[in-house]
Amino acid sequence: MNRTSAKAGLFTESVIRETFRLAAQHGAINLGQGYPDFPCPQEIKDAACAAIQADDNQYPMTFGTPPLRAAIAEKTARTYPGWTIDPDAELCVTCGATEALVAVAFALLDPGDEVVLFEPWYENYRPDAILAGAVPRTVRMHAPDWTFDEAELRAAFGPRTKAVFLCHPNNPTGKVYTAEELALLAELCQRWDAVLVVDSIYEHIHYLGAGRYLPPALVPGLEDRTVTVNALSKTYAVTGWRVGWTVAPPDLTAAIRKVHDFLTIAAPAPMQAAGVAAMGLPDGYYADVAARYLERRDLLCAALEDIGFGLRRPDGSYYVLCDMSPVDPAGDGVAFAHRLITEIGVSCVPAVSFWKPENAAAGRSMIRFAFPKRPETLHAAVERLKGLG
Incomplete structure (x- = not known):
């Protein structure tokens, strides 16, 4: 054996x-x-240290402290007018975006389900799908501007398609998906009843100017079928703190929370307190x-x-x-x-x-x-x- x-x-x-x-x-x-x-930023270091000194060192609420969930919802609404998040039903705080992606994969996918991946990809996506028993279906992006063929994308979808994994802005290519590309994904996800899983950890790191980044959760047709994954790591230069989160409709969030509970229980309590300070930084x-x-x-x-x-x-x-x-x-x-x-x-x-x-x-x-x-x-x-x- x-x-x-x-x-x-x-x-x-x-x-x-x-x-x-x-x-x-x-x-x-x-x-x-x-x-x-x-x-x-010094403000978030101070907040982490203050939390530790205040003995905020035990298990927090499994799916995120209420102050951090409220702060994420408020910061999201401030950054993207029209995006309203219920912090009690649509948020799960995780041990970084990496754990969030695994929790999402296990919460959404059954053996034999298919997952559409854009290639080249961030190297975690394919193993996450495989560990969940799903079958990756690949859509090639082509240098130099990393476009993809619409016909190839359409052919990747089918009756077993359960999810699409998208890194936006993209690692490793640096691509920022256009409104037209996201609208195409919305059409296909609706047609095949698939969920779009968006790794948005680089949302604030793009070079197109203000207002040029479009969160897929705000694209018509994707509002109720998008899981947005994010974390403190990249935006706030704290990759070692391991605090991430998911934003998703209540039914998906409930499943993600259950999986997250049995994967890691909770993200570090002092770092969640620092996350509240991070969400409060000025625009x-x-x-x-x-x-x-x-x-x-x-x-x-x-x-x-x-x-x-x-x-x-x-x-x-x-x-x-x-x-x-x-x-x-x-x-x-x-x-x-x-x-x-x-x-x-x-x-x-x-x-x-x-x-x-x-x-x-x-x-x-x-x-x-x-x-x-x-x-x-x-x-x-x-x-x-x-x-x-």
């Missing part, structure tokens, strides 16, 4: 986290894993976040372009997906990423894991850099990257 499950054999360990360990081992500047190397904070990331994007992308990498500057998120074959004609992103870490002292992520194994050739020469770093970190990385030759 095989001592491990068949499901566990259908995917590898995280390439992103593996790259993190290798970078630490070799002292490389980490432009692989997407975590900031600069401080989070100008979010414009500043986008402006600072735009500067970082342009700093790194300009340098990568000068070195010779093929890329399209992302419209959102804080990653840039590059074709490394102009720099290394061998075109092997895995070998190139290893060389960068061990010889150049900069880490990136080989992007082949963002494509399914059968389509691995499409991602063979692709690598992903992350730029949520201090300018001095990016300048130091660029100086090292100039040593490629």
